[in-house]
Amino acid sequence: MSPTLPRIGRLAPSPTGALHLGNIRTFLYAWLQMRTCGGTLRLRIEDLDHPKHKPGADQALIDDLRWLGFDWDGPIVYQSQRHALYRAALDRLSPSLYPCTCTRADILGAQSAPHPGEVLRYPGLCRTKDPARLAPNAPCALRLALTPADDGRFTDCFAGPFTQTADETTGDFVLARRLPGQPELEPSYALAVVIDDAEMGITDVVRGDDILPATPAQVVLYRRLGLPRPRFWHLPLVVGPDGRRLAKRHGDTRIAAFREQGFTPGQILSALARSCGWLSPGETISALPDLLPRFQPTSLPVHPYIWPGKL
Numbered sequence: 001m002s003p004t005l006p007r008i009g010r011l012a013p014s015p016t017g018a019l020h021l022g023n024i025r026t027f028l029y030a031w032l033q034m035r036t037c038g039g040t041l042r043l044r045i046e047d048l049d050h051p052k053h054k055p056g057a058d059q060a061l062i063d064d065l066r067w068l069g070f071d072w073d074g075p076i077v078y079q080s081q082r083h084a085l086y087r088a089a090l091d092r093l094s095p096s097l098y099p100c101t102c103t104r105a106d107i108l109g110a111q112s113a114p115h116p117g118e119v120l121r122y123p124g125l126c127r128t129k130d131p132a133r134l135a136p137n138a139p140c141a142l143r144l145a146l147t148p149a150d151d152g153r154f155t156d157c158f159a160g161p162f163t164q165t166a167d168e169t170t171g172d173f174v175l176a177r178r179l180p181g182q183p184e185l186e187p188s189y190a191l192a193v194v195i196d197d198a199e200m201g202i203t204d205v206v207r208g209d210d211i212l213p214a215t216p217a218q219v220v221l222y223r224r225l226g227l228p229r230p231r232f233w234h235l236p237l238v239v240g241p242d243g244r245r246l247a248k249r250h251g252d253t254r255i256a257a258f259r260e261q262g263f264t265p266g267q268i269l270s271a272l273a274r275s276c277g278w279l280s281p282g283e284t285i286s287a288l289p290d291l292l293p294r295f296q297p298t299s300l301p302v303h304p305y306i307w308p309g310k311l
């Protein structure tokens with residue numbers, strides 16, 4: 001990709017709950033990356049049907065972002081309004097799809113459980129079964145039959161080479177699901193994220209490194225669909241003192257909770273910027289734009305940031 005092309009980044013939160021420090025640390029990087037290079041930054045709400053989605057969470061996260069001082073360009077994109085795009089991609093891929101009726105227990109029964117940080121690999125159990133065994137509207141997942149050409153390895157701009165293939169990470173991954181009683185296929189995250197990033201012209205994807213093992217599948221999709229692939233920047237997560245991904249047991253790290261306790265955006269952003277090496281210990285800023293001259297893409301530590309429990 002030519003460095004002279006205009007760069008387009010994105011924030012892509014899921015309305016599964018309130019934004020917390022971990023989300024915001026990644027968004028800070030994405031915002032600063034585009035705002036320091038004259039690029040464009042889009043906001044996309046990843047609100048495809050998901051059991052964990054909370055009503056009203058989309059507006060709450062927009063409010064949190066604005067309160068912290070984030071801005072973005074163009075209209076907000078909602079995945080729930082883009083089914084036609086996903087359907088068109090599914091049609092193109094349909095010769096390579098097969099229906100799968102396995103439960104999580106079936107998949108686990110066929111192999112060992114994934115280790116933390118791994119995804120559940122699908123070992124192809126339904127690949128050779130007759131699709132005609134299912135009624136036309138029977139609930140199922142549609143999986144992509146990988147071929148040896150579907151390698152999926154890539155080099156991450158932050159994390160370096162990722163050496164596992166799509167077959168080794170996800171296996172034949174899900175592109176859509178037919179849910180009971182629903183006429184419309186529900187696209188998977190892997191399908192929607194690739195279609196959206198490509199359609200929105202995203203050149204730089206900044207996100208948490210928990211998504212690294214799901215990325216070879218996405219790289220495969222770009223190639224299958226003949227779409228240009230963005231650069232990836234997978235950043236280390238914020239974890240608790242136990243080394244596990246930030247969660248309720250580590251205390252309330254929701255932005256809304258800090259706001260209710262009287263903390264200012266500057267205090268929250270300063271703490272995160274210090275953890276990224278953009279401010280020295282004890283140094284503070286008062287608003288997001290104060291970080292523009294301090295942004296250094298490579299000063300971010302490669303290991304997870306251990307949340308010390310207070311700002």
Ligand code: GLU
Nearest residue numbers: 012013014046193206207
């Ligand atoms: N919506 C995803 C999340 O909030 C991020 C996906 C992505 O950036 O590709 O975890």
Ligand code: ZN
Nearest residue numbers: 100101102126
């Ligand atoms: Zn199956």
